[in-house]
Amino acid sequence: MARAPREYVGDAVCPCCKHTVPVKQQANGYAILVCNWCDSKLQTFSAKGDALLRGAMTPVAATPAAPAAPPPRPPNPAQPAVRPGLGGLLEGLGL
Numbered sequence: 001m002a003r004a005p006r007e008y009v010g011d012a013v014c015p016c017c018k019h020t021v022p023v024k025q026q027a028n029g030y031a032i033l034v035c036n037w038c039d040s041k042l043q044t045f046s047a048k049g050d051a052l053l054r055g056a057m058t059p060v061a062a063t064p065a066a067p068a069a070p071p072p073r074p075p076n077p078a079q080p081a082v083r084p085g086l087g088g089l090l091e092g093l094g095l
């Protein structure tokens with residue numbers, strides 16, 4: 001059975017080749033760094049090691065906030081917002 005993909009949590013410098021590589025979170029919650037440049041792996045097995053690796057990485061930027069709602073449109077002075085009586089169909093009929 002295939003394991004679930006690991007969650008990307010940040011970037012860190014590989015201690016072996018000094019390339020910046022992604023840091024992911026293992027299923028046990030601890031961080032792991034796998035370097036595809038030099039084929040090395042830095043895997044943490046405790047809260048202490050996890051804290052050290054996470055402290056050395058640049059965390060993923062928080063998801064950007066949703067854009068603010070656009071400002072309300074000003075009324076169009078050339079066209080009245082509300083037309084009386086059936087959308088203005090009865091205008092001029094003298095009813």
Ligand SMILES: [Zn+2]
Pocket residue numbers: 014015016017018019035036037038039040
């Ligand atoms: Zn490396």
